[in-house]
Amino acid sequence: MSLTPAVPDGKRPTLADVAARAGVSTALVSIVMRDAKGAGAATRERVLQAAREIGYRPDARARLLRSRRSRLIGVQFGLQHPFHADLVEGVYAAAEAAGYQIALSAVTAGRSEQRAVETLLADRCEALILLGPQAPAARLAELAGQLPVVSVARRLRPSGSGPEVVRTADDEGARQAVDHLVGLGHRDVVHVDGGRAPGAAGRRRGYRTAMNRHGLGAHLRVMPGGPTEEAGAAAARALVTAGPRPTAVLAFNDRCASGVLDVFLRAGVAVPGDVSVVGFDDSRLARLAHIGLTTVGQDVARLARLAVGRAVARVEGGAASGGTGAVEDVVPPRLVVRGTTAPPR
Amino acid sequence: MSLTPAVPDGKRPTLADVAARAGVSTALVSIVMRDAKGAGAATRERVLQAAREIGYRPDARARLLRSRRSRLIGVQFGLQHPFHADLVEGVYAAAEAAGYQIALSAVTAGRSEQRAVETLLADRCEALILLGPQAPAARLAELAGQLPVVSVARRLRPSGSGPEVVRTADDEGARQAVDHLVGLGHRDVVHVDGGRAPGAAGRRRGYRTAMNRHGLGAHLRVMPGGPTEEAGAAAARALVTAGPRPTAVLAFNDRCASGVLDVFLRAGVAVPGDVSVVGFDDSRLARLAHIGLTTVGQDVARLARLAVGRAVARVEGGAASGGTGAVEDVVPPRLVVRGTTAPPR
DNA sequence: TCTAGTCGCTAGAACGTTCCAGTCATGCCG
DNA sequence: CGGCATGACTGGAACGTTCTAGCGACTAGA
Numbered sequence: 001m002s003l004t005p006a007v008p009d010g011k012r013p014t015l016a017d018v019a020a021r022a023g024v025s026t027a028l029v030s031i032v033m034r035d036a037k038g039a040g041a042a043t044r045e046r047v048l049q050a051a052r053e054i055g056y057r058p059d060a061r062a063r064l065l066r067s068r069r070s071r072l073i074g075v076q077f078g079l080q081h082p083f084h085a086d087l088v089e090g091v092y093a094a095a096e097a098a099g100y101q102i103a104l105s106a107v108t109a110g111r112s113e114q115r116a117v118e119t120l121l122a123d124r125c126e127a128l129i130l131l132g133p134q135a136p137a138a139r140l141a142e143l144a145g146q147l148p149v150v151s152v153a154r155r156l157r158p159s160g161s162g163p164e165v166v167r168t169a170d171d172e173g174a175r176q177a178v179d180h181l182v183g184l185g186h187r188d189v190v191h192v193d194g195g196r197a198p199g200a201a202g203r204r205r206g207y208r209t210a211m212n213r214h215g216l217g218a219h220l221r222v223m224p225g226g227p228t229e230e231a232g233a234a235a236a237r238a239l240v241t242a243g244p245r246p247t248a249v250l251a252f253n254d255r256c257a258s259g260v261l262d263v264f265l266r267a268g269v270a271v272p273g274d275v276s277v278v279g280f281d282d283s284r285l286a287r288l289a290h291i292g293l294t295t296v297g298q299d300v301a302r303l304a305r306l307a308v309g310r311a312v313a314r315v316e317g318g319a320a321s322g323g324t325g326a327v328e329d330v331v332p333p334r335l336v337v338r339g340t341t342a343p344p345r
Numbered sequence: 346m347s348l349t350p351a352v353p354d355g356k357r358p359t360l361a362d363v364a365a366r367a368g369v370s371t372a373l374v375s376i377v378m379r380d381a382k383g384a385g386a387a388t389r390e391r392v393l394q395a396a397r398e399i400g401y402r403p404d405a406r407a408r409l410l411r412s413r414r415s416r417l418i419g420v421q422f423g424l425q426h427p428f429h430a431d432l433v434e435g436v437y438a439a440a441e442a443a444g445y446q447i448a449l450s451a452v453t454a455g456r457s458e459q460r461a462v463e464t465l466l467a468d469r470c471e472a473l474i475l476l477g478p479q480a481p482a483a484r485l486a487e488l489a490g491q492l493p494v495v496s497v498a499r500r501l502r503p504s505g506s507g508p509e510v511v512r513t514a515d516d517e518g519a520r521q522a523v524d525h526l527v528g529l530g531h532r533d534v535v536h537v538d539g540g541r542a543p544g545a546a547g548r549r550r551g552y553r554t555a556m557n558r559h560g561l562g563a564h565l566r567v568m569p570g571g572p573t574e575e576a577g578a579a580a581a582r583a584l585v586t587a588g589p590r591p592t593a594v595l596a597f598n599d600r601c602a603s604g605v606l607d608v609f610l611r612a613g614v615a616v617p618g619d620v621s622v623v624g625f626d627d628s629r630l631a632r633l634a635h636i637g638l639t640t641v642g643q644d645v646a647r648l649a650r651l652a653v654g655r656a657v658a659r660v661e662g663g664a665a666s667g668g669t670g671a672v673e674d675v676v677p678p679r680l681v682v683r684g685t686t687a688p689p690r
Numbered sequence: 691t692c693t694a695g696t697c698g699c700t701a702g703a704a705c706g707t708t709c710c711a712g713t714c715a716t717g718c719c720g
Numbered sequence: 721c722g723g724c725a726t727g728a729c730t731g732g733a734a735c736g737t738t739c740t741a742g743c744g745a746c747t748a749g750a
Contacts, residue, residue, distance in 0.1 A: 014706055025730045030708060040728060055491075060467040061406040062706035065735050079433055080629070085424045089453045101464070104449040108434045119446070122405040146400075233635035262635045265610045284425070290578035290607045359736055370700045375738060385698055407736035410705050696747080704739075713730075719723090 013056045022050035033058055064124060072101045073311055074120030076113065077131040079106040083253070083281050083300075084131045087152060090304025091129060098312050117143065127311035130154070130163070132198045137162070148314035150307045154198040158327050164314070165328040166307045170202030171209070173296035173333035177250050177278045178210035180294075180335055184343045186248040186276060187216055192225035192235040192260065194252030200227075203280065207250060225252050232259025240267045247275060247344040254279040254286045254295055261291070261340070272342035282336050292339035299331050306331065358401045367395035378403055409469060417446045418656055419465030421458065422476040424451040428598070428626050428645075429476045432497060435649025436474060443657050462488065472656035475499070475508070477543045482507070493659035495652045499543040503672050509659070510673040511652045515544045518641035518678035519551030522595050522623045525639075525680055527559050529688045531593040531621065534561070537570035537580040537605065539597030545572075548625065552595060570597050577604025585612045592620060592689040599624035599631045599640055606636070606685070617687035627681050637684035644676050651676065 015026040015033075022029065024047060031038045032047040033056075039047070050056075064070045075091055077084040088104070095102050103123050105116040113135050120128060127148040133140060134154075141162040143149050149163035156165050174191070181189050191207040194200030204222060211220050223238065225231040232251055239245055240263060251257035257279030264271055271277055279286050282297030306329045360371040360378075367374065369392060376383045377392040378401075384392070395401075409415045418440055422429040433449070440447050448468050450461040458480050465473060472493040478485060479499075486507040488494050494508035501510050519536070526534050536552040539545030549567060556565050568583065570576045577596055584590055585608060596602035602624030609616055616622055624631050627642030651674045 015708095016706080026706085027708080027731080028729060030706095031729090034708085038728070043728080057466055059410070059469060059706055060464075061410045061469055062735090063708075064406045065404070065410055065737085066706080066708040067735085068708095079430045080427075082425075082427075088424055088451060089455070092451065092453060093455050104451065106433065106437065106449065108437060110434070110438050119405075121402055124404060124406055229633050229635065233633070259633070259635060266635070288574050288578070288604070290574065290604060290611070361736080371736090372701080372738080373699060375736095376699090379738085383698070388698080404736055407705090408738075410707085411736080411738040412705085413739090691750100693750085694748090697745085698743105699745105700743080701741090702739100703741100705735105705737085707735085709734080710732090711730105712732105713728105715726105715728085717724105717726080719725100720721105 012059075013054045014059070015056075017054055018047065018051045018056045021054060022047045070101075070124045070126050071099060072103055072123065072125045073308065074103045074105060074117075074123065074125030074128045075131070076105050076107060076116045076120065076128065076133065079108045081132070082255075082283050082285065083153075083298075086283065086300045087131050087304055090301045091308055093301075094305045094308035098308055100308070100312065121146075126315045129307050129311055134198070148311055150310050152303060152307050155202065160327070162327070164310045166303055166310060167328070167330060168199070168298040168303065168333050169330045170199045170333075171206030173280060173298075173335075174203040174206030174250065175210040176333065176335040177280075177296050178207060178214070180337065181248045181250070181276060181278065181341065182210075182214050182216070184248075184276070184341060186344050188219050188221075188244075188246040189216070189248045189250060190221045190223060190239065190246040191250045192223045192232060192252060192256055194256070195224060195226045195231070197227040197252065200252060203252060221246065225256055227253055227255060229255050229259035229262070232256035233263045234259075236260040236263035236267075240264070240269065245269070245275065248278070248341070249275060250278045250280075252280060254281045254283045254293060256280075257293055257295070257340075258285055258291070261293070272340050274345065276341040276344070278341060286336070286338070294338045294341040295336050297334045297336045299334070302331050357404075358399045359404070360401075362399055363392065363396045363401045366399060367392045415446075415469045415471055416444060417448055417468065417470045418653065419448045419450060419462075419468065419470030419473045420476070421450050421452060421461045421465065421473065421478065424453045426477070427600075427628055427630065428498075428643075431628065431645045432476050432649055435646045436653055438646075439650045439653035443653055445653070445657065466491075471660045474652050474656055479543070493656055495655050497648060497652050500547065505672070507672070509655045511648055511655060512673070512675060513544070513643045513648065513678050514675045515547030515678075516551030516554070518625060518643075518680075519548040519595065520555040521678065521680040522625075522641050523552060523555035523559070525682065526593045526595070526621060526623065526686065527555075527561070529593075529621070529686060531689050532561055533564050533566075533589070533591040534593045534595060535566045535568060535584065535591040536595045537568045537577060537597060537601055539601070540569060540571045540576070542572040542597065545597060548597060566591065570601055572598055572600060574600050574604035574607070577601035578608045579604075581605040581608035581612075585609070585614065590614070590620065593623070593686070594620060595623045595625075597625060599626045599628045599638060601625075602638055602640070602685075603630055603636070606638070617685050619690065621686040621689070623686060631681070631683070639683045639686040640681050642679045642681045644679070647676050 015029045019026045019029045029047055032044050077088050105120050107113050107116050129150045132153045133151055144163040151163045152166050193204050223235045225235045251260055257277055279293045279295035282295045286293035286295040360374045364371045364374045374392055377389050422433050450465050452458050452461050474495045477498045478496055489508040496508045497511050538549050568580045570580045596605050602622055624638045624640035627640045631638035631640040
């Protein structure tokens with residue numbers, strides 16, 4: 001009673017092995033394994049039994065090679081970015097529901113986007129989903145000429161031939177945050193921005209227009225930041241040591257907000273007593289009970305579903321659907337009020 | 346001058362297309378693409394030129410199907426675990442150096458380890474590297490019977506047939522931390538443990554033996570914790586509200602320590618003034634300038650290198666090398682002293 | 691001049707699967 | 721009983737590579 005595959009030599013069992021054992025043709029085994037119609041109930045059971053006995057496992061490569069469709073979607077993501085992790089999780093779920101497989105390719109310090117995409121292409125993906133891609137727009141457009149490409153969280157100039165885009169309405173999110181703060185009575189609201197990070201421009205714009213709309217143009221103040229804790233901490237240090245302290249801070253994202261929070265706490269600046277802080281993303285970080293960050297939530301599940309949906313539609317609709325309708329899905333954000341915001345002193 | 350592939354129908358170009366264009370056989374094109382010897386310099390250039398012109402890109406699936414070797418290592422990792430992200434980064438680098446490819450398969454809330462492993466097996470990986478696997482030892486042993494398996498950061502009873510193990514000396518790390526704290530003059534050192542998380546048992550043991558060795562058995566105190574910020578925060582709250590406050594806390598890992606830090610800061614407990622805090626992992630979190638956590642560093646790059654090395658050795662050495670030598674690599678940790686530890690008041 | 695070795699290249703058979711076109715019963719309708 | 725769907729099943733050709741022979745033409749040593 002061994003659990004190791006019962007095939008003479010060390011090779012892994014194939015369709016032919018199962019077929020031989022069940023006394024049928026390989027074609028029929030293939031039918032059974034794919035759960036396709038064309039096999040009788042009794043034979044089906046017999047084949048499955050044989051497959052189980054010798055520990056047969058279909059070879060994904062061979063399957064993909066033969067069938068025209070690969071039903072494979074390549075996903076490029078930043079390994080160190082928690083927000084991407086959330087997105088990938090959603091993409092897995094959405095793809096599974098649509099009957100597609102996912103091939104992951106990570107971008108790290110030592111592995112460029114270029115390389116990540118190349119491996120995905122070599123794997124015969126039918127479509128690519130790029131999470132927060134940093135590559136030049138021209139490169140992305142070229143890629144989109146070869147296969148359906150969906151850019152998530154990176155805004156691109158809409159064009160008929162370029163990648164499709166799925167993103168959160170960053171400006172709208174920043175507006176909601178500002179409205180919330182102003183509604184609480186704040187006037188000195190500072191924005192620690194995200195620099196060149198995807199989405200940063202939109203959030204900056206949203207902050208500006210919202211402040212102006214409230215007649216607070218004179219209080220406009222954008223501090224250079226970034227998408228990391230360090231960036232937030234640096235900005236907060238500048239606020240603590242120099243310059244007049246605002247009554248509220250809108251950070252580029254949750255990690256940035258976390259850096260701000262930490263420096264404030266260390267400097268004895270009470271949150272939300274002395275200063276209110278708002279983040280962006282509603283990442284796991286923000287939800288942690290002991291942080292309880294007020295933040296602008298992105299609907300990650302929906303972004304993922306839309307991205308997969310667009311990719312699948314393009315793949316199944318062929319090139320024809322490339323030109324139809326909007327090439328951009330914009331998902332509305334939702335302010336999540338937690339414990340880091342309150343009326344000013 | 347179009348950038349789209351110059352093949353009549355919409356199909357992606359193959360070896361045959363390149364061969365036709367260059368006026369040679371497909372076998373020769375294969376040789377050239379693989380950079381193998383057996384082709385003249387002039388022809389080589391001509392073939393490459395042709396390939397470039399029609400935008401040829403080798404098909405990884407077909408290649409893998411045909412060649413006996415796949416040179417593919419499957420990696421299972423926890424999508425939400427930053428420490429795994431660091432490891433994966435190292436694994437990518439090590440694998441590349443060894444001439445192997447990596448196939449990633451993530452474990453998430455909605456995607457079990459079982460499923461992750463299944464897709465890797467279907468992809469014909471030659472070996473599996475599992476990061477902090479939670480599956481029962483029996484299941485891992487069964488898997489190891491089918492192909493080389495390396496478990497990283499999860500300790501397993503050494504056996505000739507089970508998975509190989511690469512891990513940090515968790516007990517030794519805890520010991521270093523305790524030595525450091527005791528050396529500073531601390532006696533009331535509490536350990537917030539990791540519960541059932543991989544490595545937790547070793548760190549608990551190291552803490553206990555180190556305390557005893559220093560004659561501080563009476564001060565032994567292990568609080569139930571876990572690998573997340575919430576767990577650390579919960580333990581810290583208990584320390585702040587009830588019971589005598591220790592002068593130092595050794596947390597299971599950096600995330601846990603971060604939760605402890607946050608609660609302490611909020612409660613007005615100065616770190617390291619009132620209490621010293623030590624983490625574990627030396628993750629990006631600990632290195633952040635504004636946190637500056639004293640922590641026990643795991644040599645991630647080395648763990649990754651060893652894991653890949655073991656996998657490759659088993660693959661290339663065949664089953665023969667399965668029985669030889671140790672089946673466990675234990676990497677020594679290194680205490681990284683930063684700003685969260687100081688002599689007690 | 692004969693061998694033997696190297697070099698550049700090609701034909702054709704794998705690899706493990708799916709797809710297509712059938713074959714052979716069987717059942718049903720008129 | 722003829723005709724003709726319908727369903728179960730099979731043979732064999734793909735899919736895009738790599739691998740094993742082996743071929744012809746040189747070179748070089750004896």
